[in-house]
Amino acid sequence: MVSRPSIQELQEIARRARIETIKAIYLAGSGHPGGSLSIMDLLVALYFGGYVNVDPKNPYKPDRDRVILSKGHAAPAFYTILAFKGFFDKELLYTLRQLGSPLQGHVSRKHTPGVEASTGSLGQGLSIALGMALKARVDGLDYRTYALLSDGELQEGMTWEAAMTAKHFKAKRLIAVIDNNNIQLDDFVPKVNSGIYPIEDKFQACGWHTITIDGHDYNQILEAYDEALKVSEEKPVAIRAITVKGKGVKFMENTPAWHGKAPDREKFIEAMKDLGVSEKEIEEFLSKYDRKN
Amino acid sequence: MFLYTKDAPKGDIRKVYGETLVELGRKDPKMCVLDGDLSTSTKTAMFGKEFPDRFFNVGIDEQNLVGVASGLAYDKDRAVFASSFSMFLTGRAWEIIRQHVGYNDLPVKLVATHTGITVGPDGASHQMNEDIAIMRAIPNIRVVVPADIHILKKVLYKAHETPGAFYIRLTREKFPIVYPEDVEFELGKGHLLREGKDLTIVAIGLMVSHALDAATILKEKYGIEAEVIDPVSVKPIDGNLLVESARKTKKVVTIEEHSIIGGLGDAVFSVLGEHYPVPVKKIGIPDVFGESGTAQELLRKFELMPDQLAERIYKWLKTL
Numbered sequence: 133m134v135s136r137p138s139i140q141e142l143q144e145i146a147r148r149a150r151i152e153t154i155k156a157i158y159l160a161g162s163g164h165p166g167g168s169l170s171i172m173d174l175l176v177a178l179y180f181g182g183y184v185n186v187d188p189k190n191p192y193k194p195d196r197d198r199v200i201l202s203k204g205h206a207a208p209a210f211y212t213i214l215a216f217k218g219f220f221d222k223e224l225l226y227t228l229r230q231l232g233s234p235l236q237g238h239v240s241r242k243h244t245p246g247v248e249a250s251t252g253s254l255g256q257g258l259s260i261a262l263g264m265a266l267k268a269r270v271d272g273l274d275y276r277t278y279a280l281l282s283d284g285e286l287q288e289g290m291t292w293e294a295a296m297t298a299k300h301f302k303a304k305r306l307i308a309v310i311d312n313n314n315i316q317l318d319d320f321v322p323k324v325n326s327g328i329y330p331i332e333d334k335f336q337a338c339g340w341h342t343i344t345i346d347g348h349d350y351n352q353i354l355e356a357y358d359e360a361l362k363v364s365e366e367k368p369v370a371i372r373a374i375t376v377k378g379k380g381v382k383f384m385e386n387t388p389a390w391h392g393k394a395p396d397r398e399k400f401i402e403a404m405k406d407l408g409v410s411e412k413e414i415e416e417f418l419s420k421y422d423r424k425n
Numbered sequence: 426m427f428l429y430t431k432d433a434p435k436g437d438i439r440k441v442y443g444e445t446l447v448e449l450g451r452k453d454p455k456m457c458v459l460d461g462d463l464s465t466s467t468k469t470a471m472f473g474k475e476f477p478d479r480f481f482n483v484g485i486d487e488q489n490l491v492g493v494a495s496g497l498a499y500d501k502d503r504a505v506f507a508s509s510f511s512m513f514l515t516g517r518a519w520e521i522i523r524q525h526v527g528y529n530d531l532p533v534k535l536v537a538t539h540t541g542i543t544v545g546p547d548g549a550s551h552q553m554n555e556d557i558a559i560m561r562a563i564p565n566i567r568v569v570v571p572a573d574i575h576i577l578k579k580v581l582y583k584a585h586e587t588p589g590a591f592y593i594r595l596t597r598e599k600f601p602i603v604y605p606e607d608v609e610f611e612l613g614k615g616h617l618l619r620e621g622k623d624l625t626i627v628a629i630g631l632m633v634s635h636a637l638d639a640a641t642i643l644k645e646k647y648g649i650e651a652e653v654i655d656p657v658s659v660k661p662i663d664g665n666l667l668v669e670s671a672r673k674t675k676k677v678v679t680i681e682e683h684s685i686i687g688g689l690g691d692a693v694f695s696v697l698g699e700h701y702p703v704p705v706k707k708i709g710i711p712d713v714f715g716e717s718g719t720a721q722e723l724l725r726k727f728e729l730m731p732d733q734l735a736e737r738i739y740k741w742l743k744t745l
Contacts, residue, residue: 194502241529248499249495249525250524250528251524253520253524256492256524258492259489259492259493259495260496260525262489262493263492263494263495263499264497264499266493266497267457267500269478270455270457270478270479270497289488290486290488290489293486293488293489293492294489294493296484297483297484297489297493301481
């Protein structure tokens with residue numbers, strides 16, 4: 133493994149990324165903070181832990197690793213990571229969801245460099261990822277394909293069509309990461325449709341290797357990614373990452389209500405404080421960017 | 426110029442599809458083909474036999490079929506052909522087609538073999554009479570309906586070399602040969618197959634040969650001279666050719682083996698309504714479901730046989 137930032141450094145990147153994500157959603161006045169915050173540590177470890185071979189200067193070079201954000205509503209988190217990686221200017225994050233912005237409400241390959249597939253309609257990303265993994269075989273390339281899934285979208289039948297088919301074609305270097313924050317739009321997952329559990333058994337029955345981790349513990353995340361890289365040479369790998377929806381912002385944590393709404397000014401300030409932003413910085417940000425008040 | 430006569434030989438649309446895929450696969454080592462457990466019916470199995478590494482039979486899961494095809498096509502560096510029966514390909518997987526193939530204008534060529542009422546004995550569950558309507562409605566998707574094996578081959582070559590998304594509507598049935606082997610196909614360019622001054626008939630697919638036969642009957646029985654146009658591509662449609670013909674004849678009939686809602690008829694209606702409003706009669710499958718029967722029996726039941734078409738058109742002309 134190439135040298136990578138320490139765990140403390142990764143955690144600091146994630147904290148800053150959470151701040152930018154919430155700023156973007158606040159300015160947009162809409163968006164999905166809960167699922168953006170829950171997947172953040174998984175994204176930071178992936179992109180800054182050395183697991184994704186991408187070049188922001190040449191975002192679609194043929195041998196790059198592919199990351200498909202199947203849970204397309206986590207777009208604010210994904211855009212923040214892409215901006216931090218240098219795919220585009222960070223200022224662009226503050227145009228999220230605005231007319232004419234390249235940062236669409238759900239990720240779109242047509243609009244944003246670094247995005248591999250246009251998603252937003254759930255349950256489709258694993259199929260797309262499988263197609264990309266099979267393309268590597270056709271072209272004799274050995275790039276990796278990561279599909280970042282929500283737990284709720286495991287209710288979509290198409291996810292399992294793809295899971296079965298990946299086994300049939302012995303897909304290589306295909307890794308699914310499931311952000312298991314246990315909340316979907318209406319309520320906690322077990323209250324809406326508990327049938328997705330147990331997750332591991334289902335993927336195993338489809339011929340996948342599974343790993344279960346705490347999706348906010350960097351030691352566990354990095355170990356899981358290392359294991360996935362090895363095992364995915366033989367069979368597809370699903371990492372079930374148990375996460376906290378809204379992670380990092382106390383009043384959002386584990387609360388279905390924060391699945392898909394933006395904080396108002398008061399709540400925004402509270403969130404920023406939770407994430408360690410000083411009052412002076414918050415004030416500066418609001419006076420520069422907040423056109424709502 | 427054109428070969429067509431009432432006794433024209435028939436050509437096997439599906440077989441020519443399979444053969445042409447193999448030809449294209451030999452020229453293009455990157456091209457991929459997918460199917461959903463119907464490859465022996467759609468004839469994509471012919472490609473699979475010669476190029477097993479670039480052929481993916483994903484089983485009975487059409488959403489995944491289109492998803493995997495999109496994953497193969499997202500870099501837009503190759504043509505990807507995906508086939509099934511139209512009901513499952515365009516119906517079952519509609520939203521996946523919209524989100525990926527359409528939205529990103531991916532070079533996925535959706536080719537459906539079992540369409541319309543002539544699917545026959547399988548009954549209403551398999552008779553896809555709404556596919557043109559739902560594919561037309563998606564931005565970027567070019568909708569093409571070849572009338573015989575000769576133009577089919579040209580359509581497939583064109584789809585292969587043209588970047589972007591296609592829906593190509595084939596058939597289970599063999600179609601009479603309408604065009605010479607060297608027919609040309611250009612997207613959005615129709616063919617004027619018969620000249621006339623009294624009315625314009627616009628038809629696609631199998632209905633092109635039926636329209637030509639109906640035109641002969643109209644002439645012989647009633648002395649009515651019908652112009653016959655095959656637009657070939659329903660989207661984009663050859664507006665100039667339609668308007669030019671309507672200017673001359675002032676009356677237009679559309680004939681399709683598809684619902685009269687949202688198909689060829691509405692596409693023609695839209696163009697003429699805006700540029701040269703004349704009376705338009707839409708002939709096709711009315712707003713009902715089909716049923717089991719042979720293709721010929723069903724075509725008769727829905728009054729799409731040439732003699733029936735001639736009578737329907739004649740009666741309509743009398744009401745004007």
